[in-house]
Amino acid sequence: MQAAIQTKDMPIAGSPEATAKPSPLLELRAVTKTYGPVAALSGLEASVAPGEFVTVVGPSGCGKSTLFNIVAGLEEPDAGGILRFEGNSCHAADLLGRVSFMPQRDLLLPWRNVVDNAILALEVEGMPRAQARAKALKMLPEFGLTGFEKQYPHQLSGGMRQRVALMRTFLFERGLMLLDEPFGALDALTRAMMQRWLLDVWQKYRRTILFITHDVDEAIFLGDRVLVMTARPGSVKLEQVVDLPRPRRPEIVTAPEFVRLKRTLLDAIEEESMKSFQSAVAQEKAT
């Protein structure tokens, strides 16, 4: 499956089957980011293979969002770190327009209806509106938005708004999709439905996804691999491969393998949460 994606999404020399490990789509080496006296990331190492679904969990304030802003091209890491995309070393700014980024909130434009919100990125790219709309209309059923194309964001439920935002991200066809807690604001039931739905869509379109969440269940349920981040300054504490079979059924969350993975990840996160809590307390005392 991954071989198919490689040939589709990235032109690489040589036969992908020959190499044991496919060359990564995105690679971060020793990435550091400081804001004045605050170090958000320190020596972060990570890589994402083409077609892979990687989830990132960590204690709050661990620099997850900084990591995403760098990969989205919105912020430049400190000098010294290495950023490679599609095999080439690059600046973060080079990634602008090359990664499809979905922030935490849906950020739909209130003056645009569902279809016009979904095609925003295509329009920015320069695709004629009629063509972009036709493309979006074809995708509506899969995103559960049939019949809602003319509705405005304020007329939609939270789950639907999130699906419109996801559709906007999917329509902007890029090698890598960055999803920053896309389901964080949804109720548990909608959330579980959206997770299953996302897996279906992901398997159909075979995109590479980097997905931030603070929900360990979600990280395991969705991911091929889970990265646990350390407390600030953030780096990768643990890299856990999730070898649960796909397609994953909702019942899987009670399977022994799932619970075992969850235990491992929770232990790692708990340790880091304690650290960040203690440092916060120490800071409080110091001031």
Add this chain to the structure above:
Amino acid sequence: MGATTSLVKDKAATGLRPAGRPAWLRKTARLLFGLAVTALIWESAVQLFVIRPVYLPRLSTILMAIAATPGAYVNGFLRTSAETLIGFATGSAFGVLTGIAFFRVRALREMIFPIFVVSQTIPVIAFGALVVLWFGNTLLAKAVIAFYLTFFPVTVNTLLGLETVDPKQVALMRSFGASSGQLLLRLQLPTALPQIFVALRLASSLSLVGAIVGEWFGDTTGLGVLLLQAMFTENVVAIWGALLAAALLGTGFYAVVAAAERRLVFWSAEQ
């Protein structure tokens, strides 16, 4: 909210309610009724309390005076409308453009904005005298005074509106690879639009004030001229006539701007 309004529309359309009429028709009917009641109270109060015409003439007297010389009022109305509209249009355009310029170029804002503020502290009468010296007693002179009163609130509100844009939204657009022009047209200006319209509504009345004050510096037609003439001849009925005409112009213009706002900024009321 959307559901309820469409429900009401459906009801009206299918005639479920016998008295069902389109919403705008009902509103207009109520407005006309309100006006009629006010006119009636005016008319009868003057008679009932024997108010002297110096203070308040009867409405019918005023209307008859207007009907006796309709030409002067129609010409004055048209002339003042033209001055108001030109001043409003140029002032608004200038205001929006300077607002954008100040938003994009910080240095420009620090250089020019204080001068804008100073310009607004000059009393419009003093400024008007200058303008008449420059442009003479022309329509242009009045439009310039209307412009002078109009642009500043638009500049300020455009700037304010542009600054309310969510940085996260900007980040999202940039991640799509949007240029600064695309950012402006697709995100920043639409976001600022509700705020800009607040200023435009204000500007619609200010531009009328500018036009009328402009006419006081000397002219032969216009509502301001009618007002001034009536004042000099102490013709109370004529003062009230000019006043009613100015009120009609001001209200009509305001209503047009407000209607444009409802149409263009349809989303802000519903959020």
